[in-house]
Amino acid sequence: MTPHPRDAVERSDPVRLICLATIVSTHGLVRLAERYLPEFLSALGYGPIVVGLLVSLGLGTAVAASELSSADLGGDATPALESTTVAVLAALLAAVGLLAWAGAPTLDTLLGTPLTALGWLVVGIVLLQAWHVRGPTRRLWPTDTRAGPLPSSAADDAHARSDRTVLVPDKRTHVVLGALGIVAAAVFATTAVASADSIRGGFALVAATGAAVAIVGAVALGTVGVLPSLFGDPSEREERTGVTSIDVDPSLGVVRRAVSRLPDRRRWAVIGDALVRVAIAGTVPFLVLLVVDYRAIGLSIGGLSLAPAAVFGLFVLAEAAGAIAGAVASPTLASRVDRRLLLAVGLAGLSLLPMALVAAPASAAAVAALFGLLGFRTVIEPLRPTVGASARAAPVPGPRLPDEIRTAVRVAVVPAPLLGGILYAINPLVAFTVATTVGLLGVRELGRAFSFGRDA
Amino acid sequence: MTRASTPRRALEGAGDPLAGLSSVGHRRLARWHLALALVMGLWGGLDALFLRTALVTPGLEQWPAETYNAFFxxxxxxxxxxxxxxxxxxxxxAAVPPLIGTDDLAHPNLAVWAFWLQVPAALAVRSGTIGGILGVAGLEPIASGWTLYPPLSVLSPNPAVDALLVGLLLVAVGTAATAVTLVATIQRRREIRWLDVDTFTWTVLTAGWMALVAFPVLAAAIALLLADRTLGTAFLLGGRGPLVWQHLFWFFAHPLVYVLVLPPMGIVGHVLPRFAGRRLFGRRSSVYSTLAIGVVSFTVWAHHMFVTGVGPSVRTVFMFTTLAVAVPSSAKLCTWLVTLWGGSVRYSAPMIAVLAAVGFFVVGGVTGVFLAVVPINVRYTGTYYVVAHFHFLLAGFVGLSLVAGAYYWYPLLTGRRLEPGLARLHGWLTIVGVAVTFGALLFVGLAQLPRRVATYPAVYAPLQQLATVGAYVIATGQLAFLLNLGRSLWVGDPAPDDPWDLEDGPSHAREWR
Structure with a gap:
């Protein structure tokens, strides 16, 4: 296959490589800071309900911002310039957001503001959504419902029809790039947290470093002037087939009508997958609390002893490694295993993970393996009905998912962390058990979709 | 008879590394000095990164206080x-011989000898760190501050302090010898009229003379300190001994700052007009201001000692002499700004660095003027305000001027080109990093937070974290520079004879002819 000429030029252009490296590193450090944020909140004296509230606030802000920004995509600026400018701004806002997190405990005293530490953490969360929604790495793993729908999937459809590949090469690259950024950030975060006497010091170091790398990324992007193509075509518009988001009326009635228009099996599949997403979204923010406070899983190798907070960084590393493995194994598995079976087993396994994390032996290796499995979900990600795979090769075939339903799924995930926090405050065991239950309910719905018509 | 100094001749004789130990081509000497500077700059920069990392948290989270003291x-x-x-x-x-029309140095062997003194000097200065890393018994990183104030420096049992003093003596001797070489080369080997000597050469000549006056004072002061430490004398202990050290030290150290600042001023005056498409405005006043700075800077040292009990009349005198230095400095600034006015600016990598350097010169200069005023000085001495002021000058102005010089003369030194995109990235990262780091520290200083303390009140954590973020950005910028350097030396294209397209410009310089 002949390489794309622009890719060849980029490979030989060191500035673009630096740009790519810094942006991917920023992505990793932002994600690591977010994963450690609940523990930082805990160190500041806030409980899991506040953690859940903040994470839900972030998700909600992202969904709202995503809808608003996609409505503003018109304009006279050239797409490449607009895209780069927005990416630079997103990187700078991410830097400010991370700095707000790092300095949250004392910013009020310094600036004379009445926000409190929690208020500054909220400011940071809101600013960071700019990175998630409009930043150059919004398509990198872990992609969640914040980034909004993918661009027009016509090309993807054609690709999927032609060779039945589960992950098109670009998407696999996005998974591997994102995971590599998180691997690098996890190594750094483990070192930083291990070297500091407290989680507050370690978190501040991770956040400050993330801010520095984000600024470097912004400067590099500004110097290059064009987004590296690995992040997506700079002329990419958030084109959508059919209705645009500005036309989307997210009211309940509209969503209900859109759902009712879906064929039954498609509807059950989407609802089932959405339930699994809700279950995972309600547990992931609390994994750090589970590992560090509830289970206190440390690690000793030879003379080296790592505190649970530092070990959590290694667990995230295992999760990223699992994501890479999932992306690599995806085409092989999809070509050899029945896609319905793959999706059902994958979602069932994913749903069981919260319980497994609570019940697993207090061994770092066992927990790391479970985190690795959590990351391995990339193997089924393109098959998931809520992603909107519209190819005929999808497990539940059908047209592209309407935007109203995509939006509804994204909105449905928003309160999950808050609910998870409330349950975690009651008892971590309750929270993780409920998550598994909800996930398994989702798998059951999916099973209905698969069994539909089989009896006839 | 002089020969052309084009990039094609940059690496003449470079193929025989052994001959290099005694060979004395001015370009080879330039490369040696710049290579040493690069290595030591990275090492010193790493110290800064560590100390900034330590300051991310208000308490002692990463290292003990003594380690922080050693870092700074x-x-x-x-x-x-x-x-x-x-x-x-x-x-x-690199630049002075071709600029004055010669290829020969006045005392070539002295120049070589002076350079090689710097290598053991560097090892001796860093012996505490090296010994600490290698676990050499007794050697610990020095933690007394670069000013080496007695009685701490005299009473410290750390043998690395003795090694440091010997190293500084070697630096003093080597610097004086280098200054002799350069001054003699300019005065004796010059093949052009004094009126035609360019502003960069004037700044080197002035800095050379200043070094010849200042460094012997450092050598004498260090000899006294060494005697106190090893012979049991008490020149600097007890009574007014520590003040004697401060007078001697600052009589040397403030002119040292101008030794370090004048050639970068020359670089700005040299590079700026070439990319502004104009001749330097007020060239003669620029030369006079260089000479004025060279003289007046020896009369300002006591403003570092306003809080040591110096009498009011003496303080007033030194306040005015210190303010007086601002006059020639401002004259230089005017020449640069007027040169830019109406010019046809090309934003090449050297020009970006020069323009930023001018901006940081304004910030560093203005904050310095305030420090000359006694009541303000008394309030802000020993705080981060001072750190911000001199880093705006040294990291912002001097650092970016050196970056400009490095890019501008790189083809002359190596015969190769640098990747312009990486050069611009390096420049912008350095500019943003310096502005963020020392801007944050300026605010910390305005709140009068004492410097050189490993811990600080938690309220300043956000600003300290911001400063650390900026330091990381600066460091990343230097990685881009290293990458560019390595790439150029490995696979860089040969530079043309006129790498900056100055041939038809109004300010085509002699070194490219």
Whole structure:
């Protein structure tokens, strides 16, 4: 296959490589800071309900911002310039957001503001959504419902029809790039947290470093002037087939009508997958609390002893490694295993993970393996009905998912962390058990979709 | 008879590394000095990164206080004596001979000898760190601050302090010898009229003379300190001994700052007009202001000692002399700004660095003027305000001027080109990093937070974190520079004879002819 000429030029252009490296590193450090944020909140004296509230606030802000920004995509600026400018701004806002997190405990005293530490953490969360929604790495793993729908999937459809590949090469690259950024950030975060006497010091170091790398990324992007193509075509518009988001009326009635228009099996599949997403979204923010406070899983190798907070960084590393493995194994598995079976087993396994994390032996290796499995979900990600795979090769075939339903799924995930926090405050065991239950309910719905018509 | 100094001849004789130990081509000397400066600059920069990392949290989270003290001590010593000093001599060796129409140095063997003194000097200055890393018994990183104030420096049992003093003596001797070489070369080997000598050469000549006056004072002061430590004398202990050290030290150290600042001023005056498409406005006033700075800077040292009990009349005198230095400095600024006015500016990598350097010169200069005023000085001395002020000048102005010089003369030194995109990235990262780091520290200083303390009240954590973020950005910028350097030396394209397209410009310089 002949390489794309622009890719060849980029490979030989060191500035673009630096740009790519810094942006991917920023992505990793932002994600690591977010994963450690609940523990930082805990160190500041806030409980899991506040953690859940903040994470839900972030998700909600992202969904709202995503809808608003996609409505503003018109304009006279050239797409490449607009895209780069927005990416630079997103990187700078991410830097400010991370700095707000790092300095949250004392910013009020310094600036004379009445926000409190929690208020500054909220400011940071809101600013960071700019990175998630409009930043150059919004398509990198872990992609969640914040980034909004993918661009027009016509090309993807054609690709999927032609060779039945589960992950098109670009998407696999996005998974591997994102995971590599998180691997690098996890190594750094483990070192930083291990070297500091407290989680507050370690978190501040991770956040400050993330801010520095984000600024470097912004400067590099500004110097290059064009987004590296690995992040997506700079002329990419958030084109959508059919209705645009500005036309989307997210009211309940509209969503209900859109759902009712879906064929039954498609509807059950989407609802089932959405339930699994809700279950995972309600547990992931609390994994750090589970590992560090509830289970206190440390690690000793030879003379080296790592505190649970530092070990959590290694667990995230295992999760990223699992994501890479999932992306690599995806085409092989999809070509050899029945896609319905793959999706059902994958979602069932994913749903069981919260319980497994609570019940697993207090061994770092066992927990790391479970985190690795959590990351391995990339193997089924393109098959998931809520992603909107519209190819005929999808497990539940059908047209592209309407935007109203995509939006509804994204909105449905928003309160999950808050609910998870409330349950975690009651008892971590309750929270993780409920998550598994909800996930398994989702798998059951999916099973209905698969069994539909089989009896006839 | 002089020969052309085009990039094609940059690496003449470079193929025989052994001959290099005694060979004395001015370009080879330049490369030696710049290579030493690069290595030591990275080492000193790493110290800065560590100390900034330690300040991310208000408490002692990463290292003990003594380690933090060692970081700022070795950072200061390394950057001033082993990075900037060799760097300015390196650029002087690279550009001055062709600018004055010669290829020969006045005392070539002395120049070689002076350079090689710097290598053991560097090892001696850093012996505490090296010994600490290798676990050499007794050797610990020095933690007394680069000013080496007695009685701490006299009473410290750390043998690395003795090694440091010997190293500084070697630096003093080597610097004086280098200054002799450059001054003699300019005065005796010059093949052009004094009126035609360019502003960069004037700044090197002035800095050379200043070094010849200042460094012997440092050598004498260090001899007294060494005697106190090893012979049991008490020149600097008890009574007014520590004040004697301060007088001697600052009589040397403030002119040292101008030794380090004048050649970068020359670089700005040299590079700026070439990319502004104009001749330097007020060239003659620029030369006079260089000479004025060279003289007046020896009369300002006591403003570092306003809080040591100096009498009011003496303080007033030194306040006015210190303010007086601002006059020639402002004259230089005017020449640069007027040169830019109406010019046809080309935003090449050297020009971006020069323009930023001018901006930081304004910030560093204005904050310095305030420090000359006694009541303000008394309030802000020993705070981060001072740190911000001199880093705006040294990291912002001197650092970016050196970056400009490095890019501008790189083809002359190596015969190769640098990747312009990476150069611009390096420049912008350095500019943003310096602005963020020292802007944040300026605010910390305005709140009068004492410097050189490993811990601080938690309220300043956000600003300290911001400063650390900026430091990381600066460091990343230097990685881009290293990448560019390595790439150029490995696979870089040969530079053309006129790499900056100055041939038809109004300010085509002699070194490219």
């Amino acid at each position: 001590t070795t950072h200061g010593l390394t950057m001033l004596f082993l990075f900037v000093l060799p760097a300015i001599w390196g650029f002087a060796y």
